[in-house]
Amino acid sequence: MSTLEQMYQQVIMDHAREAHGRGLIEITAAGTGESHQLNTTCGDEVTLRVGVDGDTVSAIAWEGQGCSISQASISVLSELLEGESLETADATVEAFRALMQAKGEHLDDETEDLLGDATAFVGVGKYPARIKCALLGWMAFRDALIQARGAQSAAVEGGQA
Amino acid sequence: MSTLEQMYQQVIMDHAREAHGRGLIEITAAGTGESHQLNTTCGDEVTLRVGVDGDTVSAIAWEGQGCSISQASISVLSELLEGESLETADATVEAFRALMQAKGEHLDDETEDLLGDATAFVGVGKYPARIKCALLGWMAFRDALIQARGAQSAAVEGGQA
Amino acid sequence: MLPDLRDDFPLLARTVRNGRSLVYLDSGATAQKPLVVLEAEDRFYREHNGAVARGAHILAEEATEAFESAREDVARLVGAPAEEIVWTPGATAALNLVANGMLQASLGAGGPAADRFRVGPGDRIVITEVEHHANLIPWQQLAARTGAELAWIPVDDAGVMVLDDLASVITGNTRVVAFTHASNVTGVVSDVATITARAREVGALTVLDGCQSVPHLPVNVADLGVDFLAFSGHKMLGPTGIGALWGRSDLLNALPPSQFGGSAITVVTMETTGFLDAPQRFEPGTQPVAQAVGMGAAARYLMGLGMDRVAEHEARIARILREGAAALPGVRLLGPVGGDGTAVLGLAAVVVEGVHAHDVGQVLDDRGITARVGHHCAQPFHRRLGLTGSTRASAHVYTTEDDAHAFIEALAGVREFFGVTV
Amino acid sequence: MLPDLRDDFPLLARTVRNGRSLVYLDSGATAQKPLVVLEAEDRFYREHNGAVARGAHILAEEATEAFESAREDVARLVGAPAEEIVWTPGATAALNLVANGMLQASLGAGGPAADRFRVGPGDRIVITEVEHHANLIPWQQLAARTGAELAWIPVDDAGVMVLDDLASVITGNTRVVAFTHASNVTGVVSDVATITARAREVGALTVLDGCQSVPHLPVNVADLGVDFLAFSGHKMLGPTGIGALWGRSDLLNALPPSQFGGSAITVVTMETTGFLDAPQRFEPGTQPVAQAVGMGAAARYLMGLGMDRVAEHEARIARILREGAAALPGVRLLGPVGGDGTAVLGLAAVVVEGVHAHDVGQVLDDRGITARVGHHCAQPFHRRLGLTGSTRASAHVYTTEDDAHAFIEALAGVREFFGVTV
């Protein structure tokens, strides 16, 4: 497999062509958050919404445009994390950042398990300029999740008061 | 003779110590001019007045402060050109500029005759940063002379009208 | 015709990704440097480094001489007198120098001599829709700070400036027209004469962005008829960290400085400052001396090749790149193909239908081809064409026909790699 | 103690005037460069030159990596996080960046976040009487353009800042206090803590000119307590054409840019521009990449020596220069001798009674000693002392005790040469 094929693995190509979770639908949940991220080098952007119910990432919806790496990455993310616990979501985001910083080296088994299809992005880590592409959606997710949690807590406190 | 002694020849040292024409006295002449020149690198400055009567540089007076090269050069100039014809004055200014650009090489006999004591500045031409010092007064003289001539012509025309 | 110059450029010998030889096609962003430039800088530091115009010792003398003779070399390249060349940190800084000088004037600096640089409400500043951000944002911000109105010469669907209706853009109240000599996206050389003629009719200043012209075409400021010309060192085979502004003497001496410091002044008190004439008035602080020396060497290298021959060489590369790209199915070439009377630079920016520029670039990079992807600092222009980015191959004197063919060949395989068939 | 470093500096091996060996004593104006700096720049051009932060190809990647890791090196030298270091064309440009940003803010740029940078009538800007023109004229001109008042901390007859009456200079309406960390004429290190404390009391910003401190002393921005610090590459053994501004993150991200172009922006339309966070917001256009790499190498070289040892070395040179000069009949040393609790740099500016600075410099130059003559870009300071100029010898890490003794010895003979006996 050439370095190029390592980067554009079949699973990435598939996600890029048929993205999961695309479409910026309204989300109803105990707490919701939305983040817009822009890669200023290339103009790629994503708007991503997250819904949180209790300890669960109950919904993810997004709209974006960009290269196959950025689009596939968001698609994989939304497939991977929708319905997961907040704890798993946090750990997965961290694992994905570690994968990007690993410069193409493989990670330990536990991390790989957490990442599932997202391990396919291992080849991207070799190209510093493309790491931003792969991370775009993940940064949006992290940001939106903080808001959603905040909104849920506020609602709970509001309810308590 | 070291290069330094070539630069600071006795005649220059003498002129620096006892400058000729120093003192910014009033000048009365058919045409007068005044110029102020500043060497921005070191703050040296000179104010020089010229009087013209007909074809003659009838008076030169100046005040200035600066290094021995700049002060001696003005002194030599005023000794050399006071009382000379305008034509000789012009030629001498040109000859002095040529001397400065000659990088320490000697000039032809005719030019040397014109320059008199001013040939002592031949050593300065080897130091580009000091050429400005030697030229300071000469630039002031050239500038003041243009004004003095203008003033004389204006006065003559005024008289004719 | 230019000889093969690759041996003059040490970087071109290096290999990339998996030992492939390098096909450098990003000269529009920054050019590689010939040995003579590297050596000139190195020799300066090893033998003559000293403070310029600030001392009387031997190193100060030698450094000043090197610095000023480099100015003469660069001046010669654009047909200008040396005292009309101002060293700047780059072309971006050169354009800002004019815009910020106009801001200073508009706030009262420079006295009556600076009147012609003043703008305010009721005045118009004109740029074009094809501009690089470096010749767009300074003017946009000048307008925002002074209350002047910003207007622009539009481009058509092919990305070419529309000059038919110039009088309605460059109106009587226009004070300055800033435009590029050649587009860094389409490569099209502007109709400088037409724009300048109209600007002159209304008494507007003209500022030309020569970033893409000076390194690639014969440029002579006397022929151009503009008032200012900005260009950078690193794109003309010189060092980074240096550029130049050419301006007419009378304008340079009247434009207020906007960067202040030592060596640019006559008499300074706590309350007031007198400024030297140009170019020194715009060169406060320790100058980019080694970089100027390097840019001077680059100018000499280019003049040694002959700018006519450089332009001819690049026109040949342009043909391969542009005709080649235009002929590929599913590939859109930005701007006209050229060669039919439309002068174009040796570059091609393309869009591969269905494939994002980043992905195109990655395929090229894998083959050792360094093209540039993105908006190339021309967001409004790309947006006007309905795009966010493109992939650009750009040439210089060392670019070979093989380099250009390699780009086209790699481009031809992109859609297949990504399985795009529509 | 530092080892003899002269072999690291190729220029120091050259001979001057009639084959004499060089005694370089003009490091306060510009320093010589160690081989590691020349090699770092050269290697960058030969192997990694490409556009930074603008492309995805391998050279763009490598150039970006080299550029950003140089930023980390320079940040480490002053104890700052890398994202608080802005590359500038020099220290002069760094100081102008702050002053011009405040001008932009005063004209409305930057929104509410930029409020603390706004100045106008009724506000005060404070500098000192000892400032280099680079930290004087930008503030003087900012005052002139905005209607703010310029005031300054005075110096006494010995040329030392008078801080007794600080509260009457740094008044409640003071918005910014700009002052030098160490004088380039007297070498005296400023009482930063006292000035900063008073500035903080009135809520004024503090801008420190670190041109003469960063190359010679341990400097840590966290300890200094100022808001901005400017310094240049060429004085700290790095290349010309580069400098840096350190600033607190929150301030840098709120200060409006005053130079505009590519790479510094988020979204650009014809009408509006979004700016990136610092440092990129202040680095429009092609960056001085090779110069940054060189400055990074210089920072590593200095850190390798240890700034404590550098300071100690220069204190020893200072003693020879200053005590030696003060002891000569007919020689006036500007500023205190130092060493008695007054921290001074390794430099001495002197006046030889009855001999003009130019003539003093000429005698030194004839002996191969390159000292600097003139006002050293501090006209108001010299005027305050009743002078138009002085002759300055200034040291760096490579300066030997022999160099310093040679200066004193040559100085001792000056009056005799010119026949001055009074």
Ligand SMILES: Cc1ncc(COP(=O)(O)O)c(C=O)c1O
């Ligand atoms: C105290 C001081 N401030 C500012 C500067 C200006 O620095 P630069 O010339 O590197 O811009 C200098 C050096 O000339 C200096 O000594």
Ligand SMILES: Cc1ncc(COP(=O)(O)O)c(C=O)c1O
């Ligand atoms: C057309 C054009 N103008 C301006 C610039 C800015 O030049 P620099 O980055 O050298 O300041 C560039 C290059 O980036 C350019 O291509």
